[in-house]
Amino acid sequence: MDFNFTEEQTMLRDSLSRYLANTYDFDTRQKTVRDGKGWNPAVWTAFAEELGILCAPFSEAHGGLGGGAVENMVVMEELGRAIVLEPYLNTVVIGGGALKAVGGAIADELIPGIIAGQVRIAFAAYEPQGRFHLNDVTTTLKGGQLNGHKAVVEGAAHATHLLVTARTGGGQRDTDGIALLLIPADSAGITRRDYLTVHGTSASEVYFENVAVGDAHVLAADALPLVERIVDEATVALCAEACGVLKVLHAQTLDYAKQRKQFGKAIGDFQVIQHRLVDMFMEVEQAVSMTMMATLKLDTPERAAAVSMAKAKVGKAAKFVGQNAVQIHGGIGITQELAVGHYFKRATLIENQFGSVDFHLSRYENLTLAA
Amino acid sequence: MDFNFTEEQTMLRDSLSRYLANTYDFDTRQKTVRDGKGWNPAVWTAFAEELGILCAPFSEAHGGLGGGAVENMVVMEELGRAIVLEPYLNTVVIGGGALKAVGGAIADELIPGIIAGQVRIAFAAYEPQGRFHLNDVTTTLKGGQLNGHKAVVEGAAHATHLLVTARTGGGQRDTDGIALLLIPADSAGITRRDYLTVHGTSASEVYFENVAVGDAHVLAADALPLVERIVDEATVALCAEACGVLKVLHAQTLDYAKQRKQFGKAIGDFQVIQHRLVDMFMEVEQAVSMTMMATLKLDTPERAAAVSMAKAKVGKAAKFVGQNAVQIHGGIGITQELAVGHYFKRATLIENQFGSVDFHLSRYENLTLAA
Amino acid sequence: MDLNFSAADVAFREEVRAFIRDSYPQYLNDKIDEGEEMAKEDFLAWHKVLAAKGWIAPAWPTEYGGTGWTATQRYIWSEETARADCVRLMPFGLSMVGPVIYTFGTPEQKAKYLPRILSGEDWWCQGYSEPGSGSDLASLRTRAERFTGEDGKEYYRVNGQKTWTTMAQHADWGFFLVRTDPAAKMQEGISFLLIDMKTPGITVRPIITLGGEHEVNEVWLEDVIVPVENRVFHENKGWTCAKFLLAHERTGIAGVAASKRSVERIKQVARNTEDGGDPLLANPFFKRKIAELEVDLAALEYTELRTLAGESSGKGPGPESSLLKIKGTEIQQRLTELALEAAGTYGAPYFRSMGEGDNSFAVGPDSARRAAPVYFNMRKTSIYGGSNEIQRNIIAKMVLGL
């Protein structure tokens, strides 16, 4: 057992951290939010060209660093620290993850594009009626034609490709008969309704009407196990992002408590505030531990149970730390002015992303706790 | 709407409170516990003869005060304040409640005996496999013969009569086919294994082997609705007892926090302890409110839902207040020396008595929250 | 001890129901159903109906325009208005400065201000908090210097900054705590002033909160001239009014009736939301959270009723009302958490203008549209009106003697 980063991983973290500190301060980020596009293409180009982080989890054969889940964890935590808007999770972790898993010609074709910042992928798996259930798919692929409606597809507006689940057979919630497709985002028959999300990225309702899908676009048939693995990898990466968000929330709140005076002393001198900050600290530490645990178990048979444990714990931590960061800041914490409120918003959305605490506890129980 | 006690109710409370303060101090109680019988017959006689509280909920025709559930609430809260061991709940609330409900000759015969302290009733309804489910009855009454095993029957060792549920038809968990019997405790074929309970009363495993039961002993056939009503009334009375227990736990802890010094000041000067005591106070106040609410709704169609709400809230309060009373006392709180530990034990047993928090929340949901 | 309504109370309830059914502005319900925000004129629409009926201020003494209702009748009133989902009335005039004026004001002040509060003619705001003083209200620094004007009359010259001033952008009048004796310590030397918001020197600047709302403001006061007769109660004794008002504010804050209505809404949403082929309300854990909310809400309700019973039997609203504030706001916040959880994936879309052009349109269920902004917004409830930590300090000191 070993909990230390390799030298390369440490370098990756430090260079990304330095880069974001220099270029991605809060005001710059908020400017992107106000622009209303949900991302800044120049930042993405810089990630690819200046920083080279988009290659982190890819094999050297594809032009990558030869990394994997740990590298994604390192990157995502740093992106969380700066509440970065750009689509590393969707493009690199999810889209890249799918391509790595299926391999072959399409991987050889597209992964270099991801690394270069040219290929951006959005994940169109969840449906309006489906809540957090990946098997609840009404979108159909029949006779080479795709029809359906996918909900809240983050980054669809600026994606080059869409990663889509579609039913080729079986009933609405059957676990088999689901294919995984990767199609050009500008295919004929795709329409979108774009909007911003609460934390400032863009998302879309995506509608497919008789979209022609050739065999080359089908990454995998009967793909639910693959989709679940991809989403597990994404969930762990999201947990890492949450760790970054929560560390900053805690640090900012601790700073504020040391400076803000009420009743003639710093509010951090009040024992109730001290213990609250301690409880927040313990939640953050445990979130970090669980994220590491799940990351390191991604390639084991315990993967799904470990990921659901981690997401449940991280989801609770996100609520507790976020709410208390705002509470200790007081009124200023719920304004748009301070960064803390925006970290709180991100933490809040993470709670439900890829499934709520209850969803993951139930999934964990179904996997491990037979009566 | 009116939340005030009548003059008679206030007098009842005050006289009982005075009496217990004078005669039922902690050391006297502990002497009874050490005697190992689970009660003190002389105290019971005094309750009947000197104090006259055993008549509180009975009609004037039976020699009672003409009271009802509110009077039981008043009495039980005071008994809780002194963690009284003697069997008011089983004999007066449950046994008396059953007799009041069925009326007739048997009520006319036995209620005066209860009032006089001569008739004592134990409630033999729960079974080893049945957990908190009153419908889970394997004890059978067939051809006038009673056979079965009842679990943890409090006060059976010193009861004159047993109030027993028995199945006359249907399957093990069917809601119909359950009769309610009242039989002499010394009937042939009854054996017991007696033991003390954790908080010092006595209880027994009660075994019936071909016990002859005549028609006169059958209080009601198809009696589950009646049994549920009786247990609801008992549950509310238990909530009132809990209120008494919790008020004392809070008061003793508050006193202790004001006196006990650590790090050069009273521990009640530490803000964390202050807020804990505030949270305990709020739990107690809400437990009192819910107990009143449920007491006042016993004769309405909302009875069962109101009682389960109250028990759920009181059960949580019992855990929170009990655990924190011990925590604030520190080591001394978990010894046999101080009263606080014994109040904690009583509070803890109340959590599960007549059903746990989860049991009552589920019951409430089944009654009111159809999907 | 009795929970039953008397025949008179039942008749009153029928009267109330009929009145709401006949007189409540129906268009407001439509706006709420569509998740739209209420504007000033929406609040006033209902206000004016009630003013015309004489039911606008049930809690006020009859001599000033109250209804003379019993505690039970007032309970029925709040139950029925919540049941019918009537918009909440702005509290700043009716529940806050009004009671201060009829309790501490001069006959002239009562005559001038109270009728216009009742009629809705004046919209009030509250100038209490300052950037440096959050929960520590008494540390406020806005100065009011007294001087004799050229007309020979007495005036205050007010300078300072207030913040978190709700709805100040619409306000005709504001009640302000200002420091009239800078040498006095903390709670002494504070006075309670009524200030016409159109007075020169007042600048109102919006604060945009996390959900994107413009509810609160900064209010800058620069050489604002206020006649001395606009001061309520004695000079330097404004803290008496402030304490009175804070206790008053806390009672209403339990919000039982409104929370009951919110629970019903969430149940309806959970019935209509799919979760793996079943309604979300069939999910045992979601259902359990609702059940626990209902239990806690009942506990709050009956605790409030006991408190009110204590008040009607002579005890005023004491520090126990802090309990109502803490538990009431905790429940309100949990309700918004449940609503956001029910929204699931559709909690993420943001349907308000980010300040530059409005891109809102309907996506996902109506119930999800405002879930996240309302969740963010309601975090304020455990902060304002004396944070919940401060309320615990109050109970510790005033009730437990710690």
Added chain:
Amino acid sequence: MDLNFSAADVAFREEVRAFIRDSYPQYLNDKIDEGEEMAKEDFLAWHKVLAAKGWIAPAWPTEYGGTGWTATQRYIWSEETARADCVRLMPFGLSMVGPVIYTFGTPEQKAKYLPRILSGEDWWCQGYSEPGSGSDLASLRTRAERFTGEDGKEYYRVNGQKTWTTMAQHADWGFFLVRTDPAAKMQEGISFLLIDMKTPGITVRPIITLGGEHEVNEVWLEDVIVPVENRVFHENKGWTCAKFLLAHERTGIAGVAASKRSVERIKQVARNTEDGGDPLLANPFFKRKIAELEVDLAALEYTELRTLAGESSGKGPGPESSLLKIKGTEIQQRLTELALEAAGTYGAPYFRSMGEGDNSFAVGPDSARRAAPVYFNMRKTSIYGGSNEIQRNIIAKMVLGL
């Protein structure tokens, strides 16, 4: 970063398993299964097997009898002993005074005491707490006055009272914090003494706790004469040893492996307990509590592993270990809550002697017999070793800089 065991670690695990299977005193398992309490000789039975094998003190440096295992091997060891449900070893010698002696003791002290701790020949107890000093350990008042004996040697005369002294009724030796300089303030002026429990003037009186156990004692010291060479480290510098020991105590206190075993037990109980015709483990809420415990236990386990990794990379056990104490004891307590809840109706019977005659016999399921006493008893875990409130103070000060 890697969670996998090396081939050597896997081999080691097999060796450990085989050893336990072959050498663990089987009768102890039977006693545990029947819910019986462990007596002194039961603890020693296992102790002596381990001492003979040389595995009694994995955490000690090899020069004093440690095993020289890696952190991973020690983790495997604690996992496997918990999995096999081996009795826990008494910590007072092995985990508490032993490390103090090999860290701060003289060569003579090391030679005299350490081998007898390893062999199990000496049973130790801890004389820290006093009636007036709970969490505020440094306020202790037991006095040790130094004097020259008639034999010309230096001695201390010790007077005072200790309390919560676990297992003192069996102890051969005790380590005591005593005040050697009454003029010094608080943490200064304290010394760390090793006292033979058979010394005249020592009286041990039982304290019976809520579950009826005799685990802890009062220890009275009346003119107890202790040779100066029984003092560890410098006079008046005993606080250094005390702090060292407290931090040491907190690491072990997480109790992950034992809690894992308890979770498995409770699952088994819940499988075998009926609830309305289904196993209790099928009750979604009971199951959810188990799942939440497992999640929190995994979070504790990996946090402990990260802490150990930090230690092995050179950082000592820091104030972060307070986190392990807080979360570890919370989990232990929740486990006892679940066990009591699972017991249902059968949580009420009391199966221990009330001190006057033993009336115990089996009623209800075995698993229910000790549920209530253990629940009561385990409340101590959030109180002892520095209460969980004190642990939060430590983190606030030492980690967060508050």
